[in-house]
Amino acid sequence: MSKLLIKNGTAVFPDKTEHCDLLLENGKIKEIGASVECAGAKVIDAAGLHIFPGLIDIHVHLREPGFEYKEDIASGSAAAVAGGFTQICCMPNTDPVCDNAAVVGYIVARAKEVGLCKVHPIGAITKGEKGESLAEMGKMKDAGAVAVSDDGRPVSDARMMRLAMEYASDFGMICLSHCEDKSLVDGGVVNEGYNSTLAGLKGIPRAAEEVMIAREIILAETLGKHVHICHVSTKGGVQLLREAKARGVAVTAETCPHYFALTDDVILGYDANTKVNPPIREAEDVAAIKEGLKDGTLDCIVTDHAPHHRDEKSVEYNLAAFGISGIETSFSLAYTELVKGGVLTLERLAKRMSGAPAKILGLAGGVLAVGAPADLMIADLGEKYTIDSGKFRSKGKNTPFDGREVYGRVKYTIVDGNIKFEA
Amino acid sequence: MLGKDLLGLYDASAVDILQILDTAVGMKKLLTQNLKKLPHLQGRTVTTLFYENSTRTRCSFELAAKYLGAGTVNISSSSSSVQKGETLIDTGYTLDAMKNDVIVIRHPMGGAPHLLARHVKASVVNGGDGMNEHPTQALLDFYTMREKFGSFKGLKVAILGDIKHSRVAKSNLFGLTKLGAEVSIYAPATLMPQGIGRLGAKVARSREEALAGANVVMGLRIQLERQQGGLFPSLSEYSKYYGVSEEHLKFADKDCIVMHPGPVNRGVELTSGVIDAPNSKITEQVLNGVAVRMALLFLLVKNRKGGEANE
Amino acid sequence: MSERILMDSSAIARTLVRLSHEVVEKNKGTEKLCLIGIRRRGEIVANRVCALIEKFYGDKLPCAGIDTGMYRDDLVSGFFVPDATVNRLGFSVAGKNIVLCDDVLHTGRSVRAAIEAIFDLGRPAKVMLLVLCDRGGREMPVSPDFIGKNVPTSRHEFIDVRFAEIEGEDSLGITVKN
Numbered sequence: 001m002s003k004l005l006i007k008n009g010t011a012v013f014p015d016k017t018e019h020c021d022l023l024l025e026n027g028k029i030k031e032i033g034a035s036v037e038c039a040g041a042k043v044i045d046a047a048g049l050h051i052f053p054g055l056i057d058i059h060v061h062l063r064e065p066g067f068e069y070k071e072d073i074a075s076g077s078a079a080a081v082a083g084g085f086t087q088i089c090c091m092p093n094t095d096p097v098c099d100n101a102a103v104v105g106y107i108v109a110r111a112k113e114v115g116l117c118k119v120h121p122i123g124a125i126t127k128g129e130k131g132e133s134l135a136e137m138g139k140m141k142d143a144g145a146v147a148v149s150d151d152g153r154p155v156s157d158a159r160m161m162r163l164a165m166e167y168a169s170d171f172g173m174i175c176l177s178h179c180e181d182k183s184l185v186d187g188g189v190v191n192e193g194y195n196s197t198l199a200g201l202k203g204i205p206r207a208a209e210e211v212m213i214a215r216e217i218i219l220a221e222t223l224g225k226h227v228h229i230c231h232v233s234t235k236g237g238v239q240l241l242r243e244a245k246a247r248g249v250a251v252t253a254e255t256c257p258h259y260f261a262l263t264d265d266v267i268l269g270y271d272a273n274t275k276v277n278p279p280i281r282e283a284e285d286v287a288a289i290k291e292g293l294k295d296g297t298l299d300c301i302v303t304d305h306a307p308h309h310r311d312e313k314s315v316e317y318n319l320a321a322f323g324i325s326g327i328e329t330s331f332s333l334a335y336t337e338l339v340k341g342g343v344l345t346l347e348r349l350a351k352r353m354s355g356a357p358a359k360i361l362g363l364a365g366g367v368l369a370v371g372a373p374a375d376l377m378i379a380d381l382g383e384k385y386t387i388d389s390g391k392f393r394s395k396g397k398n399t400p401f402d403g404r405e406v407y408g409r410v411k412y413t414i415v416d417g418n419i420k421f422e423a
Numbered sequence: 424m425l426g427k428d429l430l431g432l433y434d435a436s437a438v439d440i441l442q443i444l445d446t447a448v449g450m451k452k453l454l455t456q457n458l459k460k461l462p463h464l465q466g467r468t469v470t471t472l473f474y475e476n477s478t479r480t481r482c483s484f485e486l487a488a489k490y491l492g493a494g495t496v497n498i499s500s501s502s503s504s505v506q507k508g509e510t511l512i513d514t515g516y517t518l519d520a521m522k523n524d525v526i527v528i529r530h531p532m533g534g535a536p537h538l539l540a541r542h543v544k545a546s547v548v549n550g551g552d553g554m555n556e557h558p559t560q561a562l563l564d565f566y567t568m569r570e571k572f573g574s575f576k577g578l579k580v581a582i583l584g585d586i587k588h589s590r591v592a593k594s595n596l597f598g599l600t601k602l603g604a605e606v607s608i609y610a611p612a613t614l615m616p617q618g619i620g621r622l623g624a625k626v627a628r629s630r631e632e633a634l635a636g637a638n639v640v641m642g643l644r645i646q647l648e649r650q651q652g653g654l655f656p657s658l659s660e661y662s663k664y665y666g667v668s669e670e671h672l673k674f675a676d677k678d679c680i681v682m683h684p685g686p687v688n689r690g691v692e693l694t695s696g697v698i699d700a701p702n703s704k705i706t707e708q709v710l711n712g713v714a715v716r717m718a719l720l721f722l723l724v725k726n727r728k729g730g731e732a733n734e
Numbered sequence: 735m736s737e738r739i740l741m742d743s744s745a746i747a748r749t750l751v752r753l754s755h756e757v758v759e760k761n762k763g764t765e766k767l768c769l770i771g772i773r774r775r776g777e778i779v780a781n782r783v784c785a786l787i788e789k790f791y792g793d794k795l796p797c798a799g800i801d802t803g804m805y806r807d808d809l810v811s812g813f814f815v816p817d818a819t820v821n822r823l824g825f826s827v828a829g830k831n832i833v834l835c836d837d838v839l840h841t842g843r844s845v846r847a848a849i850e851a852i853f854d855l856g857r858p859a860k861v862m863l864l865v866l867c868d869r870g871g872r873e874m875p876v877s878p879d880f881i882g883k884n885v886p887t888s889r890h891e892f893i894d895v896r897f898a899e900i901e902g903e904d905s906l907g908i909t910v911k912n
Binding site for chain 2: 192193194195196197198199200201202203269270311314315316317318319
């Protein structure tokens with residue numbers, strides 16, 4: 001196996017950021033030092049560049065099988081490595097639903113064939129994501145699933161969720177909960193508040209999300225199980241999580257770039273690319289999300305990468321599909337808003353986008369250390385560029401960030417010591 | 424200056440609004456003499472594209488267009504077909520290809536006229552979109568108010584009813600605040616939208632407070648499906664606590680006028696005594712609606728490059 | 735800018751008398767005859783002629799003014815809302831011999847509009863045109879049947895008609911504007 005030597009770069013470790021060279025060999029990080037030499041190794045000159053552990057996104061939608069017109073494992077993987085991600089976990093709301101070992105196995109095999117980033121399927125909690133009976137979690141785990149979730153179709157029945165948390169834990173898996181009380185959503189399409197009234201669009205109250213977060217916290221606390229809260233978007237949600245963590249509840253949580261980089265002012269033009277679930281909230285929520293990322297209440301940043309076909313967005317706002325194609329803009333937005341915005345240090349950013357998600361799902365990697373998998377991402381933090389959805393590798397061009405100026409461009413993505421993306 | 428389209432009053436200036444009202448004065452004068460054969464839109468086509476049932480608005484637009492000499496085409500589509508059939512953008516391309524000059528759209532979803540306007544060369548007029556805006560209804564309301572009071576400065580307008588789902592209330596609010604009137608609103612808490620105060624409305628805590636000293640009392644239509652949706656318990660309870668009767672009108676200015684966008688549920692939003700009283704302008708509003716829509720169509724076509732047709 | 739008076743009040747009176755006789759003479763009587771004046775000065779001409787015919791021949795002809803605002807050919811290109819009133823003559827035009835009256839004939843456009851207005855009210859047997867003054871400058875194929883005075887004018891000259899009913903006295907003058 002070939003050797004790769006990264007010279008003159010600045011590496012971001014959990015506790016420090018410093019100039020060093022890294023030697024990758026046999027899929028592992030073999031040596032880290034002030035000056036490493038290795039005859040015969042391919043050399044990347046990373047002068048002026050920063051080296052991060054490969055980014056890990058535990059919440060993406062690859063759409064295959066069933067919705068290949070939106071995205072497939074090949075295009076989604078290509079988009080992931082272009083975004084600096086070396087590992088991604090894909091949600092089960094495919095067709096057929098990923099609620100059995102066969103579909104899990106298909107995704108694992110297809111991802112290997114594509115051979116770009118590591119793809120870990122997330123199995124469904126209930127059969128068909130119908131919320132009625134538990135899916136075969138054990139068999140899915142054996143086939144390669146890393147967690148379970150009914151993302152997009154939340155488990156409305158509290159008893160079912162309780163059973164899922166208990167049963168999943170037998171197989172060392174956790175439930176990732178998409179928190180949404182559908183009765184409170186009641187057909188809403190944007191955040192309920194001043195802007196929903198102004199635009200005349202039906203609002204989704206924050207309570208729809210917070211009621212469910214509270215339920216999951218109480219269940220996890222009662223049962224002594226770990227639950228992970230998906231895409232937190234509200235100030236109240238952050239507060240509930242902060243209090244739960246202080247009490248010692250085994251709860252972790254994620255948020256997405258659109259919840260800290262946008263306010264719901266963007267809906268006023270009726271651009272359906274701003275339609276996402278949970279909806280983009282208001283300034284005070286954005287501030288709370290940033291605070292949550294800063295103090296660790298929110299453990300990680302995911303993308304909820306939700307590619308859709310152009311036709312599903314070129315319609316009336318109410319009729320448009322929910323979701324943002326976000327995997328290719330996540331790092332730049334996070335770096336620009338959070339690091340340049342003074343919320344996170346580089347080390348913390350690496351933790352939120354790599355270390356923490358790895359730890360939550362027990363994935364190998366997520367840190368730059370000798371002996372760790374040679375999954376890393378090299379970025380030019382000084383480079384300013386304009387987001388252009390036309391250049392996305394993803395089939396989904398649905399982003400509200402088109403035309404936005406950001407800093408921090410991914411230059412290389414390296415998976416198991418092999419360069420999978422080079423800008 | 425009015426642009427290509429009229430999508431809402433949020434984006435319209437007081438000058439635009441007054442220009443439409445001023446033009447409507449001439450139109451109403453012609454109308455009241457039964458002069459209904461103006462040549463201004465001769466050779467132009469006005470299409471009404473209605474994805475929601477409506478008798479009066481569609482009829483009003485169609486007559487306005489016909490009185491100005493335009494050809495009219497009516498397209499109706501039930502809201503269910505919106506979800507299956509041709510997309511709105513494709514419908515727009517089709518209408519544009521057929522050389523329509525003005526498309527009046529009514530749609531159950533907010534923002535649909537904006538989507539259409541971005542994709543067609545024809546002028547787009549919002550004939551009501553979901554819970555968003557109904558600008559021509561508000562314009563005819565303004566016309567009716569100005570006819571009675573002469574000016575909007577310091578005018579107190581009380582709007583009572585289902586504010587949350589009312590595009591009429593919102594367009595009125597956007598326009599009236601620009602024109603210098605005061606708007607107070609009252610609704611059951613389940614029918615009061617969030618953030619409405621920031622839009623310039625005075626949110627009253629009681630019916631009496633809303634009506635106090637009002638020059639204009641406007642009732643809004645309550646849709647039966649709101650009750651079915653559980654937003655209030657019954658029509659009789661609604662009328663008892665949120666409706667307006669002659670008794671309640673005593674709180675308003677003694678010279679006040681009563682308005683309603685119609686169609687009225689008698690005995691629910693307003694009692695029959697209020698509807699049929701001499702100070703009720705509800706029928707006059709209908710005539711004013713035609714005049715205002717004539718003025719609007721006229722100005723939109725006039726403002727196109729030299730009044731050019733869609734070519 | 736100076737005005738030259740071409741007709742004073744007695745000249746106008748004499749001319750209208752002559753025109754009244756001409757109308758009756760050409761129509762071989764007053765049967766089926768009626769008078770329609772283009773508002774507003776044409777209506778005055780029509781009323782005067784009507785009164786004179788009654789005086790000389792004892793017949794009171796139907797006579798009315800007509801508003802051509804709605805029929806102007808510049809409504810589309812000029813884009814304005816006309817200050818028009820509805821036309822109610824008080825008699826039927828169908829089958830009548832109509833003498834359309836105006837003060838000054840110039841481009842012929844108001845005559846065209848008036849003919850359209852008349853035809854919206856019914857189908858007359860015949861329409862004739864009577865004008866107090868023909869200043870030339872036609873833009874329409876319109877030719878008067880009864881002419882009070884021919885005044886060939888240039889583009890810079892204007893005919894000012896004054897009537898006692900409006901200005902307090904009758905006169906017709908020409909003004910040159912440079």
